[in-house]
Amino acid sequence: MEVLNCRGGDYKPRAVRFCAKQSSAESRCDACFESSNLKKCSACQVVYYCSNSCQKSEWKLHRLECEALSKVHKERRMAVTPSIRLMIKLYLRTKLQTEKVIPASAMDNYKLVEALVAHMSKIDEKQLVLYAQMANLVSLILQWPGINIKEIAENFSKLACNAHTICDSELRPLGTGLYPVISIINHSCLPNSVLLFEGRSAVVRAVQHIPKGAEVLISYIETAGSTLTRQKALKEQYLFTCTCPAAVKWYTYDFYFFFFISFKECDVGKYDDIQESAVLEGYRCKDNGCIGFLLHGNGFICQQCGLVRSKEEIKQIASELKSLSDKAPISTPCHNYQEAISVYKAIETLQKKLYHPFSISLMQTREKLLKILMELEDWSEALAYCRLTIPVYQRVYPGCHPLLGLQYYTCGKLEWLLGDTENAVKSLTKAVDILRITHGTSTPFMKDLFVRLEEARAEASYKFSSEE
Numbered sequence: 113m114e115v116l117n118c119r120g121g122d123y124k125p126r127a128v129r130f131c132a133k134q135s136s137a138e139s140r141c142d143a144c145f146e147s148s149n150l151k152k153c154s155a156c157q158v159v160y161y162c163s164n165s166c167q168k169s170e171w172k173l174h175r176l177e178c179e180a181l182s183k184v185h186k187e188r189r190m191a192v193t194p195s196i197r198l199m200i201k202l203y204l205r206t207k208l209q210t211e212k213v214i215p216a217s218a219m220d221n222y223k224l225v226e227a228l229v230a231h232m233s234k235i236d237e238k239q240l241v242l243y244a245q246m247a248n249l250v251s252l253i254l255q256w257p258g259i260n261i262k263e264i265a266e267n268f269s270k271l272a273c274n275a276h277t278i279c280d281s282e283l284r285p286l287g288t289g290l291y292p293v294i295s296i297i298n299h300s301c302l303p304n305s306v307l308l309f310e311g312r313s314a315v316v317r318a319v320q321h322i323p324k325g326a327e328v329l330i331s332y333i334e335t336a337g338s339t340l341t342r343q344k345a346l347k348e349q350y351l352f353t354c355t356c357p358a359a360v361k362w363y364t365y366d367f368y369f370f371f372f373i374s375f376k377e378c379d380v381g382k383y384d385d386i387q388e389s390a391v392l393e394g395y396r397c398k399d400n401g402c403i404g405f406l407l408h409g410n411g412f413i414c415q416q417c418g419l420v421r422s423k424e425e426i427k428q429i430a431s432e433l434k435s436l437s438d439k440a441p442i443s444t445p446c447h448n449y450q451e452a453i454s455v456y457k458a459i460e461t462l463q464k465k466l467y468h469p470f471s472i473s474l475m476q477t478r479e480k481l482l483k484i485l486m487e488l489e490d491w492s493e494a495l496a497y498c499r500l501t502i503p504v505y506q507r508v509y510p511g512c513h514p515l516l517g518l519q520y521y522t523c524g525k526l527e528w529l530l531g532d533t534e535n536a537v538k539s540l541t542k543a544v545d546i547l548r549i550t551h552g553t554s555t556p557f558m559k560d561l562f563v564r565l566e567e568a569r570a571e572a573s574y575k576f577s578s579e580e
């Protein structure tokens with residue numbers, strides 16, 4: 113795997129099996145994830161394809177799946193979740209490989225699945241019961257004599273900590289896939305590589321120089337958040353305690369000085385964590401002009417100016433925020449955009465009063481507003497929100513992070529639409545600098561980005577020369 117040991121080098125294993133995201137709201141083609149022109153398989157009524165060629169390409173596998181699904185009562189068939197389908201496909205694919213109907217290779221082989229970690233001893237009883245029920249359903253659908261239900265349950269546990277969410281180039285989730293070769297890669301909150309998808313192919317790219325012999329690491333989770341938040345997410349899904357260094361390094365000597373006076377008991381690592389949590393997930397100073405963070409003691413004390421914010425005031429705003437958040441639509445796009453905008457703007461106002469300007473919750477609210485405003489084609493307000501998120505993105509996704517690159521891309525697109533070509537060139541250039549490393553240069557998305565940048569550059573220089 114030495115091809116990974118260079119900046120921008122990429123490595124593409126095939127998905128052994130994958131499953132498109134399936135919900136009534138958004139169905140996708142089982143072969144290519146396309147969401148338009150879909151036709152349901154007339155026999156099983158579960159799987160969608162966007163074209164005859166996609167249906168054909170999946171036929172060897174789907175023929176067996178379709179036969180199995182069609183025998184199940186319609187009600188039960190409709191309750192088949194993507195995880196159950198993924199498991200069924202895993203077994204069917206293995207059968208086809210064993211019978212040499214489809215080829216097995218070093219990167220696409222059931223033997224690799226056998227070696228994946230399952231963490232059975234760390235799973236609680238409730239989860240084990242759920243896996244057993246799911247395994248029973250798989251066995252009921254497949255109806256293979258002698259199938260091992262315990263092994264299926266264990267495979268569900270393997271899926272939970274080894275499968276990957278397949279995303280498009282803009283990191284929107286499309287489905288779930290099991291890529292046994294990719295599953296050997298461990299996690300870091302400060303990874304040296306990223307995992308992206310080009311259609312069904314998983315691609316791992318180095319985002320920094322990886323010295324020979326050093327471990328290739330990717331991030332399993334959304335890295336924005338305090339160490340505690342990340343550790344909790346990793347423990348819950350991947351069943352391990354992450355001890356990698358905290359990702360945020362932005363302290364100044366002033367902060368250090370204050371720390372040594374006030375927190376002699378703490379060690380530096382702990383202080384980084386306190387500061388990181390207080391900025392990303394904590395409260396703001398009472399003085400709007402101060403960007404200090406608050407430390408919880410007798411009340412909330414600003415680490416920078418010493419002003420104290422009362423617990424009662426914080427509690428009051430937090431409770432208003434909770435009742436507003438309960439009213440907010442869970443997912444966007446939603447049906448009533450205007451109502452969603454007014455709820456999210458009210459949430460933003462309260463969050464600005466409560467949280468530190470670099471708060472992740474505030475950033476997420478602005479991100480939701482940005483998405484809705486883009487749906488409404490309100491480019492100028494969308495741009496204002498996009499720009500507000502950039503400083504937080506720079507902090508929480510440091511270095512060469514695809515999400516930071518994509519946020520510059522959105523900013524650039526909006527600036528271009530609004531005729532601000534000079535800034536569009538700047539934002540798109542920043543996007544290209546990052547995304548050419550994380551996404552490579554050959555995908556349709558990247559080719560489109562290069563064209564946009566060239567067009568923006570040409571227009572900016574035309575504008576400049578006409579002004580001259």
Ligand SMILES: C[S@@+](CC[C@H](N)C(=O)[O-])C[C@H]1O[C@@H](n2cnc3c(N)ncnc32)[C@H](O)[C@@H]1O
Nearest residue numbers: 228229273274295296297298299300350351352
């Ligand atoms: C996708 S697998 C990675 C490969 C795995 N280490 C193996 O030997 O098969 C995910 C599991 O690896 C382990 N793991 C991954 N990253 C880790 C890390 N940074 N620290 C400790 N364990 C980690 C955890 O047990 C986790 O559930």
